[in-house]
Amino acid sequence: MEYINNELHIGPNKKNLKSLTANYMRPIYVYDLDFIRMRFKAMAAALQNVRIFYAMKANSNPEVLACLKECGAGADVVSLGEIKRALESGFTPADIVYSGVGKTRHEITEALKLEIYQINVESLPELERIGEIAKAMGKKASIALRLNPDIDIKTHPYIATGLRDNKFGMELSLIPELIACLKKYASSLELVGVSLHLGSQMLEFDGYQEALERLKNVYHSLKQEFSTLRRFDFGGGLGIIYERSELDKEQSLLQEYAKITLNSLKELNCELQSEPGRWLLAHAGVLITQVQYVKKTSEKTFVIVDSGMNHLVRPSLYEAYHTILPLDKKSHEGVYDIVGPICESSDFFAKDRKLPEVKEGDFLAIADAGAYGYSMASTYNQQELPLEICI
Ligand SMILES: Cc1ncc(COP(=O)(O)O)c(C=O)c1O
Incomplete structure (x- = not known):
């Protein structure tokens, strides 16, 4: 400004x-749409070959959504309301990743009917519920496991999501039970991804890097059990500088974030996904x-x-x-x-x-x-x- x-x-x-x-x-x-386009391009250039699913909880204005769809974004949603808004704004079911800890039976059923791209599962009972509903509907759900690596990213406690005492994601110790559940519902659940979101307004990346290391190991071991595993979704959370006097730090933060992410994950040789919200819009x-x-x-x-x-x-x-x-x-x-x-x-x-x-x-x-x-x-x-x- x-x-x-x-x-x-x-x-x-x-x-x-x-x-x-x-x-x-x-x-x-x-909202300045040119500004949003510029931010999307900058992030897409830094995160080469990463598919960006815009976290629409940050701003679900229909014109903003249409603008981001046009830029090439998919949508990260957390409710049936957001799914509907995304579809009304030009996204297709194949553009939608569905996160959130409280998906109801109705919401899951609608998501399965639409055959959305991926459901990021946040608990064992949710996985069981999706397996059961998909089986009854004769559908196969594309599942990513949102894992909680118990890592502190030094943000405000109300926007941290990757700690053991947060309600988000699943502890790594749960993996044997998750594997058992995925096998039990082999006809209705397809494990396609591992996902992570540590929280919002992240401005330093030591914890993030540590989390990627932990989840990379998990990815490798899950891959041995499930050949369908092919995506790693590293979430959103990149922070912005609200104190405008230091705005010029932002470009180097983006570069650092991208470098850490791409260097850490390249050995997985898999599809990479991210879910930024704040960085694109704020x-x-x-x-x-x-x-x-x-x-x-x-x-x-x-x-x-x-x-x-x-x-x-x-x-x-x-x-x-x-x-x-x-x-x-x-x-x-x-x-x-x-x-x-x-x-x-x-x-x-x-x-x-x-x-x-x-x-x-x-x-x-x-x-x-x-x-x-x-x-x-x-x-x-x-x-x-x-x-x-x-x-
Ligand atoms: C699962 C998930 N993905 C992505 C985001 C977007 O985070 P940010 O706006 O900080 O990029 C959030 C925000 O809380 C989230 O909960």
Whole structure:
């Protein structure tokens, strides 16, 4: 994002954000499709010969999905709702990988009817359930085992998924039972892959590398039992830099991540898959909100805007940092808490943040809100959902 003629612009083609507020009604998520295309190309170039299944929980806007499908992505989904949205947005069943710990009988049945590409199984009872349903339907399910290597990737505990005390994936000690179950349902389950997802916003890769080593060994031993095994899905999780002053680190992080992944996995000689979400979308989206009041107390100056944790929950949920910039460049500075209208003290975007001087009616852009923004929004306090615009 940068100012041109004192107005804030986004993306590689420097699109003006101010013009989008001409008929402002309520907060708007703006997604720059050129920016998303650029990110996809950069990741695809770094992860050569890896099939990218976009984790659509990050942002399931239909135009965003259509854009990524056009770029060549598949979709990583976690519910029947996401399967439906993916299909409506142009993906085919052959593009869909289905993860998630709580797949219901109905969801599994629908996924099998559609013959989706791969189901990432997260527990032994789920594997048993899929085997049983597929057998009754006369189908053969393509299964990847999501394994939990018990590795810490040093992210916020709420977005870590690869530790023993997380609900995700299956412990390596379960493998003999998984093999037995796969054999029991040999006519209805085909083991095609091993999968992994350690968590989100990963910015250093020691734990990740260790996890790949552990799962490579598992892959080799499973391959001896199941000749159908041919895919390794290394999940998503590559982090982005929310502190914009250090943005230039991002390219080298991508290169490092790709190098570790490809070097570690090349000996498997198998199909590689990944499930990125945040990295593709976060920078390409911004949440525009309008200042309602500037409220001074003896302790603080609050900037109260018309959006809040109901629209972008990341700061409240994970104490996540987002850069905030006024759409019109200003010179004087103040120190503010930027807060929303919701009746919770956790309803804030930033605390004690230095910002150009803010006045009632000004528009603020909450940067890097393209991932886990609208897709996590709610109508709490009976507030309306924000609008979404693709540019
Ligand atoms: C199974 C799975 N794959 C991929 C992702 C995408 O992660 P990220 O957006 O950090 O790339 C997630 C996110 O939580 C996930 O649960």
